[in-house]
Amino acid sequence: GRSVFDLEVDGEAFSIDFRWLEQRSGPAGAGSGPSLPVSRLEPWALASGEASCSRPAAVVEWGHGQDVVGGRAFSPYSAEITALLEDSYERFKAGSGLKGVLFTAANGADYLVDFAKMQQVRQATRSVRPVYRHNVGLGLRESCADGSASAGGRVATPPTPTFASPCRSFSPPPKSDISSQSDASTWLAAAWCLDPAAFWNLLVGAVVGKRA
Secondary structure: OOOOEEEEEOEEEEEEEOOOOEEEOOOOOOOEEEEEOOOOEEHHHHHOOOOOOOOEEEEEEEEEEEEEOOEEEEEEEOOHHHHHHHHHHHHHHOOOOOEEEEEEEOOOOOOEEOOOOOEEOOOOOOEEEEEEEEEEOOOOOEEOOOOOOOOOOOOOOOOOOOOOOOHHHHOOOOOHHHOOHHHHHHHHHHOOOOOHHHHHHHHHOOOOOOOO
C-alpha cells in the first residue's frame, strides 16, 4: 500500500502524505523545505451540509487502522483513550523519556502505542496496526501540527460519520491531465476514496494486512 502520492501542478512537483496529511516540495523521498498542512472535506459533512470553508475549531482525533467495517478501514479511539494518548504524546515530544503508553481497551485486550513508530501493538498476539493523529472539526480533517490542536486540552468526540457512496464513485484523472490545483484536488479525492479495503493502505501505508 502507498501512503504518499506524487503530483505535478504547473510544472511544480510535490508529494502528499496521507498519514500525516502534509504536503512537501519535490517527489516522495526527495522532498525539501517545511511541510504544509493538507485539509480534506469529509464525505459525511458534504452530504449533511455541515461543511465549512473556514478553519475548524481544532480538536485532536487519535485512531488506528482496522479491517474494513462499514466501508471504513480506520477507527477513532474513545475519548478516554484519546485523552490519555494526547497527554502522553505531549510528554514524549517534550523529551521526557516516555516512548509509548499501555492501555486496556473496551474489548479487554491490552495495547501498547509506540509514539516513535506511530503503531499500536496488541500485547497478546503482537499484531500491529498503524496509528494516526489528526485535527478534525466542522467536517474537515487536516494535519495535526504539534501544539495546534492541544493548546486548550481539547480532544475530539466526533459523530460517527457515514461515508456516502459518491465518495466511491470518484475515479482519478490521468496524471498527465493534472494542470491545476482543482485537478490535483480531484485526483487526491479519488486516491483517498478508492476501494475501502485499500483505504488505510493509502492513508497510512504501514503494516497493512496484519490482523489484530
